[in-house]
Amino acid sequence: MAFPLHGALLCAVAVLVVGSHRCEGRYDAFGKPDRVHVGRKGGVSEDQWFPQKLDHFNGADSRIWKQRYFVNDKFFQTGGPVFLMIGGEGPANPAWMEYGTWLTYAQKLGALCLLLEHRFYGKSHPTADLSTENLRFLSSRQALADLAHFRTAMAEARGLSKAKWVAFGGSYPGSLAAWFRLKYPHLVHASVATSAPVHASVNFPEYLEVVWRSLALEDPLCPQLVKKASDTLLELLKDPQTFDAIAKDFNLCTKLQLQTEMDSAYFLETLAGNFMDVVQYNQDNREFEGVVGTNITIGVLCGVMADASLGEPYDRYAAVARLMMDTFSVKCLEAVYSDYQRDMSNTSWDGPAAGGGRQWVYQTCTEFGFYQSTDSPNQPFGGFPLPYHVRQCADFYNVSAETLAAAVAQTNEYYGGYDIRTTRIVFPNGSIDPWHALGITRDIDANLPAIFIPGTAHCANMYPARGQDPPQLTLARDHILVLLQQWLQQ
Structure with a gap:
């Protein structure tokens, strides 16, 4: 199941793994050793x-x-x-x-x-x-x-x-x-x-603004191509006749059904997360943690987006999604909001979001916000505005927008x-x-x-x-x- 906490914070001592889709952010199950040689004298x-x-x-x-x-x-x-x-x-x-x-x-x-x-x-x-x-x-x-x-x-x-x-x-x-x-x-x-x-900060559109600038440092055309692809996808999603083709293009696990704005926002955020996560961890040195995919850099993604042989920018965007799935051995992309809501609402320590997803989103809803919305015009994506993020607080924990705003203000007041x-x-x-x-x-x-x-x-x-x-x-x-x-x- 996908947990698109893209740009969730994690880096150092904990590892949230990009896979079935994370920061640091998606969460799944690279095994963590129960013990390790730590150089103790004994x-x-x-x-x-x-x-x-x-x-x-x-x-x-x-x-x-x-x-x-x-x-x-x-x-x-x-x-x-x-x-x-x-x-x-x-x-x-x-x-x-x-x-x-x-x-x-x-x-x-x-x-x-x-x-x-x-x-x-x-x-x-x-x-x-x-x-x-x-x-x-x-x-x-x-x-x-x-x-x-x-x-x-x-x-x-x-x-x-x-x-x-x-x-x-x-x-x-x-x-x-x-x-x-x-x-x-x-x-x-x-x-x-x-x-x-x-x-x-409840709303954090600056995150995606930095993503634009970081992509542009590699290739000034790269974020423009990503934006063109994202805009094309947004337009296609207005016509249900295109849904089967989109599902095939992005190798979705199930037929694409967009019954609410939450469905489309979740799908769009999941795809944008491919770029968000790679930018956040670009050219890092996390191999020692057992992290897969460190070879996928901004340069790699921009190279795909610049490859005209793949077709239009939309086709290249889909190629990036398939590249990421291949890298993390994901057979198909799960992008159904109701499934995400079900898994995030599971309260068991054995639940699919217990690796950190349910806990961290709770902290964002009750202390930090940090929602990487598409509310700025100076970024490459569209379709997952602030209300989409805030709605999750109500869906998962019954936390209202007003409670969230007050909690974030209190955090800044306290620290x-x-x-x-x-x-x-x-x-x-x-x-x-x-x-x-x-x-x-x-x-x-x-x-x-x-x-x-x-x-x-x-x-x-x-x-x-x-x-x-x-x-x-x-x-x-x-x-x-x-x-x-x-x-x-x-």
Whole structure:
């Protein structure tokens, strides 16, 4: 089943996989290992479990659940700092205990490395199911309180009360890293908040505007061809006589039936997601996570769109869809909104959206918005405006548009949005990444620096270095290390 959370945030420690269709976003089931070699002095480290409060803000609620975490103490030197990687909107991937730039920093600085999985994701199940009643315990505030309690208890248990803690996160966890430093400055000394959308917004048409600009950097004609193809498809969808041909062109699993505007919007968003996801993760280095499709880049998609031998732009658009299905071994495209609604409304931990889809959309409906609508004229797609996204909040969780708007405003009021005020947070962002539009891309002050990395995508600085990395990415990683060295002396 397809879960078109295109541009859902995930990057670093959790993996939402593009397949049966994700960010980071679509969700399905690449297997995650239950254990991994993490360089411990003793060899293999398995999943570890931390007793966590269900509700940190209700002293009368004493319920406890077990939260998964991982440890790498290979580089730890007495007196060194503690690095805490924050999990996000998917299963925490223990591969990050072996790979990633943060481990390079840990080796140079003698740090102990911990990774804490986010509540309600992966194996960290606080409640019996994912009912809307239980999802009220899923929020960034509860997640930050989880981090605070974990940090306090681990410091006491491991004799690290005097150690300086540094929070790391990418994407939504990047925002959590910044907010952890903001709300618990006595517990975390500094934060690296990569690709962090710290400003909540119900409507986020800027996402697709960046997609246009990122495609245009590859080929100025590319987004124009995509727009022409999208406009053609929109026109064809007005005539039911074309539906059989469209179903064949895009290899749909079932006959195309558009009974409501939600049906057409879901279909159009699913196709647009092919471009959205590739732009967000363009030329990243995620192979170590077991991610398929990293060979599909903006250049590849624009190459297909420029290939006149394939026919008109509409035909090339369909060719892109088939290329993506072949890449991810998807036999046919599922694009029926009622099926999506059914799966997203399944509250079982064994349900088709339990890998993160149901949980993350709930968080967008109750805290963040982040809806990548087609409401701007300066982007290549059409047909999935803001009401389509907002309607899902009502369909899945009975959250009204008014409640959503109030919740997003409260999020910015609580954290500060773009106007965050604290110290010792660095905000790296990539210019290709559409999420940078909601992030900090210019220095707020000397203690809240931004590192804007031209030509790089979502969370690029977090992935392991490689020979083909552009020099500006290498310089960004080095800049972060210098900041950490300076801050740990303060």
